[in-house]
Amino acid sequence: MADRESEAARILNPAASAYDVLGVPPNATHGQIAARHRELQLHWHPDRHPDRPDRATQIFQKIEQAWDTLQEPSRRANYDQELRRQAVLSQDAFAGEGSIGATLRSGAYGRILEAMEELPRGLADDLLLPQIVVVGSESAGKSSLMERIAMQAFFPRAEGFCTRMAIRLKMMHRPHESRVMIRCLRTSNGQVAMFNGMPAEQRFEVDGVQHTVIQGIIERFIVQIHGQDDGRSVLTDIEIEIEFRACNVPTLTLVDLPGIVSMPADVRQQTLELTRRYLRDPNTLVLCVINGNEAALRGSRALEEISEHAVVRPAFSKTIVVTTRTDLWVHSNGLATLARRLADPKKEVGCEPVALIPVINRFGDGITLPDLVNAERAKFEEWQATEPGAGLRGKPLGILSVLNALNDLFETHMSEVWVPQAKRKLLVLKAATQKQLSDFGTPLSGSTADADAVQERASGVMRQLLESELYNASMTTLNNFGGVSAAVDAASSPWLHWPNADAAAPPFLGRRRGASRLCDAEDRVDSQKLWRDNIDAFDAKWLIPFVLQHVMADDTPPLRIKRLSMLTPYATEFANSRINQWSADPPPIPPDLTGANAKSKLIDAAFESVLVPLLRSLNSPEFRAFLLAKRDWFQESAAVAAQRTALNKRISDIDVADRTLEAVEEAVRRRSVPPARPPQW
CATH class of the missing domain: 1.10.287 (Helix Hairpins)
Incomplete structure (x- = not known):
């Protein structure tokens, strides 16, 4: 099945x-x-x-x-050819000219990723890399820009309001993986959203996957999540995540946000809330997309949001402004107007971004993304050559300039923000891990000093126990168990079923000691019989494990005796071999024994004949010698040993990561020096 x-x-x-x-x-x-x-x-x-x-x-x-x-052979041959073409496109999508991978791999970010390949995978995942978030107004061309940066044509693109929730493209460089996962995640807890009882999730291998398949899944998820609405609502608590794991992609996260709209008011508030949430993330690098066919760029609502809500200061120090539809602007206003716009970016947008870069969205249907890069570059080169004032020469133009600006922005962010933050995070993580490790107790090697330390702690715990109400309980306490220390469960009192002095209570009823010689004699006779019956019923071997069970459960640092799984059976073995005084030489009948004090006297006898010898035997040189003869008494339980091993490995991993970040710092410092071994993207 x-x-x-x-x-x-x-x-x-x-x-x-x-x-x-x-x-x-x-x-x-x-x-x-x-x-x-x-x-x-x-x-x-x-x-x-x-x-x-x-x-x-x-x-x-x-x-x-x-x-x-x-x-049919000819149809199969055509199909095979198409599969090969799709595979080549998939393999080259991030490696060819115009791709984010090709641009980043030669910069400091590429050297950082190369260094991070040495990190243990779990620890590397803890060090969150920056994300590129695309913000802008409705239909400004954000999704078109995203697909050209990622070289993946599956982002929603249509006239009007099409991106109705955040779409996160999470690329992960994995040398031995080739798969894609598409899912809807709840941003509050990272859990996969459920629809009609099924998780909104699909996964498959990357090779041969056509972009239209992924685009279809995304569009279906959007419809499922929104349900039957007017087509304009925005979800702020769910995002679609497309996770690529492959050998030919960089480790990089891109987030496409719904465009900011003016009306209706509730949708406007939703788009603003979502945009502000991502702007407040200190790991966010911003691509602000503005419709370049507008007369005044400074009127963009996205610029206002960045100014007010970006956590970085100056507000636009992590922002690249990209103007779209440049071909339409030039067609209506001429090349000279474009040159004047780029001559003073601060004047044009009312702020000072990292860069102001115009792009051309598309040249028509059917053109591939790599061909689009070449066509756009050719068009800008033509404009630079024909613009009479030469104002376009040397200016950043097109998607290649966007990628170069992103690379510079990555380098600045990594050197000034990310590396110092990562090092601080590692310090905190190491301190917390060392604290966890110390909480497991001091490592023991089975030496004489270790045995002395354990003996001292065990005897100290035993003395505290023997002096507690559990072992010094009065007759009243033993009868009602109301005054036993809260630290010890009254129901576990060793005297609960022994001595059984209360069974002899009826013969003493109505009798007053000293009332007559006969009464006194009867009391002595019955008390002595009670003593002998209890002595015969007593077995020290039930009391010894009871005491050791409490002592060996001690979990006080730094020794934490509880973790030493073999100590309890060895201590019990030694104690049983030493405690034989009760059976060999029963305690004598106390001269002042009465029916009223018989229970207390029997407990005192157990202290003198069993508990005190037990305390002293476990603190004796003989017990230390006994332990040292056992090669595994100091070994931790399997669970503790496994956790200690895991924590030691984590500390080792953190040390590796710290050294790696030192190399990263050096890589960032030497930005102009090419890496010794280029990353394999």
Whole structure:
């Protein structure tokens, strides 16, 4: 059943190729493909699945589509060619000119990532790298810019209000992985959102995945999450995360936010709330996108939000302003006007960003992203050559300039903010880990000094226990257990079932000691019989484990005796071999024994014959010698040992990370020096 469910999931995977659907390798012969098709056809025919006919029909149709694609040689050849083209695009998307990976890998950020490859994976994930957040007004061209930066054409792009929640592209450089995961996450707790009882999540391998598949999943999630509304609401508590893990991508996070709108008022407030939340994140680097076909750039609401809510100061020191639709602006206003706009960015936008860069959005449908980079570069070079005042020469223009500006911004942020923060975080993390480690107790090696320390602590705990109300309880306390110390459970009193002096109470009723010689004699006779019965019923071996159980449960640092799993059985073994005085030489009958004080006298006898010898035996040179002869008495319990090992490894990892950050600092300091080994993106 599990195999069939796995097969169904493989066939229904939206990223599955025709080969994947049929479960055959790409080099399978026609005969092998035909045989596999026949096998699947028989098994998944809807008539054989009356319990779930709709699902079986869907699977059967995909099988038939795959067979139709592969059965005819020329059609299969064309299909194979398309698969290879998609694979090349996938592999080259982040590596070619115009990609964020190609730009960043030669800068300080690339050297930082190279150094961070040496970090343990869990620790590296704790050191949050900066994220690029794209903000701007509705339909300013944010999503188009995002897809050109990421070289991935799956961000929502349409006229009007299309990005209706934050979309996070989380690229992760993983040398031995190649997969993508798309999910809706609740921002409050990071949990996957549930819809109709199912998690909003899909995952599949990267190779061969077409962007339209991912775009379709994103659009379907948006519809599912928003439900039937007017198409204008914004969700502030859920974001769509697209996580790429591959060998040819940089470790980088890009966030596409819904555009800021003016009306209706409730949607306006939602877009502002979401924008402000990301601006307040100290790890945010901002791409502020403004419609460049507007007469006045300084009127952008996004600029106002950055000025008021960005945590960095000066407010625009982590902001690159990108103007879109530059071709439309030039068509209406001429190249000279564009040159004047770029001559004084501060005057144009009313602030001083890291850079002001114009871009051209698209040249038409059907053009690939790499071709778009080349076409835009050619267009800007043409403008620079023809603009009469030469005001465009040397100015940052196009997506390549955006990527270079991002690289510079990354370098500045990493050197001035991220590395110092990461080092401080490591110091705090190491101190906390060392505190956790110390809480497990001082490491012991089984030396004489260790044995002395354990003996001293154990005897001290035992003395405190023997002096507690549990062991010095009065007759009243033993009868009602109302005055026992809160530190010890009264129900666990060792005297609960012994001595059994109360059983002899009836013979003494109505008798007053000293009333007559006869009464006194009867009291002595009955008391002595009670003494002998209790002595015969007493077994020191039940009392010894009771005491040691409390003593060996001591969890006080730095020794924490409780963690030494073998100490209790060894102490019990030694004590049982030493405590035999009770049976060999029973305690004599006290001369002042009476029925009224028999219980207290019996307890005193147990103290003298068992508990005091036990206390002294565990603090004796003989017990130390006994322990030193045992090679494993100081070993910790398996659980504690495992946690100690994990904490020691974490401290070692932190030390490695600290040295790595030292190398990162050096890499940032030597920005102009190329890395000895280029990152493998």
